[in-house]
Amino acid sequence: MASGGRLSPQSPRGPRAAAPALGAAPGPQSPRQPFGPAPLPLQCDRGGPLDERRLVAHLQLALGREARLWRGGHPQVAGPVEIRHTVRELVLWLLEVKNIFHFSQTTFNLALTTFSRLLVSLKRENTPSVMITSLRLAAKVNEEEELIPRVKDFLKHYGSGYSPNELLRMELAILDKLHWDLYIGTPLDFLTIFHALLVLGWPHVVELLPQRNPSLHVASLTRQLQHCMAGHQLLQFKGSTLALVIITLELERLMPDWCTPISDLLKKAQVSTEQLSHCKELVEQHLRSL
Template identity: 55%
Template sequence: MKCPGPPESSRLACFLENALVREARIWKAPVFQNLTLKGTDISPSCYEKTIIWIAEISSQFQFHSETFALSISILNRLLASARLKYLQCIAISCLVLAAKTNEEDEVIPSVKMLAVQSGCKRSPAEILRMERIILDKLHWDLYTATPMDFLNIFHALVMSNWPHLLNGLPQTNPSLHVAFLTKQLQHCMACHQLVQFKGSTLALVIITLELERQTPDWFPVITDLLKKAQVTSTEFMHCKELVDQELMHLQPSNAIYIFCPISQAIQGDTEAKFPYHYPSELKNSHQVKLQVAVSQPVSAAVMSATAQIPDGTMETDEYYDGFRYLYSEDRGADGGRGHMGGLCPQLKSGGGSSPCPPLQPPGRE
């Protein structure tokens, strides 16, 4: 992997600056108080269920992880004035708006399809009415910076400024590594105690925890990023504690994130762990795209059940394509696909006899 040079790093700094400005302008933390969200009748568990539900629909429709993050950002801005009985309708409308903003024309599903497939009990007309209410309420200002944007920016900054830090990763390339962190972030976004933190703080905490696990040299890197992100250290420490606890719960399911459907023997294992079933026609009707969300191993399993190995690698491959550009990984000669072919065996050998690459438990120091 070639390391992006200084121009890349200043480009990223500019990205970060823009994103921070966008975040600061509309940031308002939802507060949970007395078992409900302040000013509403929404309980923390309802909130969390809603987020998880949105994550599921989002992956069912194969939206980018940014789309999911955007829909949650929109939702959080509306929470203070939401009522429980409208929560589902608001949430699905947020997803519609996020898809219209972030997905390409040909990927945006019809509202009717979304209403049916998501299993929500709302009619398309209701969703559309809510869509307009939301636009009006937010003054059409949907262009915000999500935690996902920050995660990508921080990760890219680390990769470009301190490329040696992540040399010993189990995920052998930066894109797989981000995908792994994305999973953690999405988990945290569905946690009501973490709603009080800005996306930039949350993303930085996730990067920090990861660096702590991977390298003894994490401290100067994080101090630098803290300064760049203008995050206060008390808030940061508080968030870090909570995220650390939260990710403990995630640990057993870390394995689902591992992308290694190369051997047929593994498939039974993966499928056994994830008894979801997604209609396979989704695969055909939509452009196959990155799945960072919960469905990644599931879809990989669905795919490789019917197709040969190269198709099974498709998803991460597509994701990887996006990063390839960023990290200028062999743009010309090799191309994304060819590279992936070489990657899987590495993963496999790295994992030794286990089907999964070695993952550290999050708490390990």
């Protein structure tokens, strides 16, 4: 596979290629294709326009992948202050740097999710290279092949201090660390599903949205969600819990009778009220600091 090509969502065949340890020296190997399907747009799926039954099926699929791949607990970076600041600065940099390659929000969210999955064992000196490599891998999974920039162009914008060989080597290390399974249900997937379920189940919510436009509303919530992913304390929560908290806080602001829809989403998302309350408290603190 060419280094600039799109990664197929299908499982690779044949023996597993050897990969270096995370942060190892550059080498000449080429990464094989990671498995894990890219998400379908939620306005429709292969069966046509989405109703609640199909949305719940998408949610259950995402929850199943999250339960299988997510590793809980406090990451190593929750310790030293300088490391926490490094992670926060990297995430905010990724969200704010000019998007000259027109990557989708799905790509950025998968990059942040991939980065978060690696933080438990990540050394501080590796964090910048892991971040930009996570973005490169996310683009290979989500973007059309003609939109994936050449390695040299990508590095010129995102990682001028690294060589193509170093990027390739880090790709291999990340894929090996994650067992070649990049696609976990991301917080953005859950946010989109929860929002669609909310609009379908409680149509009057649309009247309360800015410009009565659900798409613009999701875009606004996505920005909040991604900034929360820069908070080290929030990395202990599953993406489904974090997304549900963002929806909950917004509903509390928009409508007085928010308890019923949130209770319904809690049940569908299999999130306990204790988890929701703990995460909600930290999200509120984080959003106030922005």
